[in-house]
Amino acid sequence: MGSQVINLQDKLQLISEHWSPKIVAQMNDYHLKLVKIQGQFVWHSHAETDEVFIVIDGSMDIELRHGKVTLNSGEIYVVAKGVEHKPFAAEECSVLLIEPAGTINTGEAGGNLTAPSDEWI
DSSP: OOEEEEEEEEHHHHHSBSSSEEEEEETTTTEEEEEEEEEEEOBBOOOTTOOOEEEESSSEEEEEEEEEEETTTEEEEEEEEOOOEEEEEEEEEEEEEEETTTTTTTTTTTTTTTTOOSOOH
């Protein structure tokens, strides 16, 4: 895919379901994914990679086994590889994720919230 301008707000308008990340761009071996979240996710980790959360709109918590991180619009947090975490948003929140191509959103936890890792929007 060649270089192009990507409007994140336009792409977010195309997303209607929660917890189903969609790829909007690729940089080397990394995907940039947009996702809308609301409610509880599952405890999971990614053994091989860090995971970057950038809040576009709204606010969210990332529960960790040793505490909790709260993120608001315009804030970023990196969950280190291997660290168990559980995202949560009381109200709908839009997030940009940066992670290696092929990363499964639920890590090794699996379950009904597992989304395809290769869906572009």
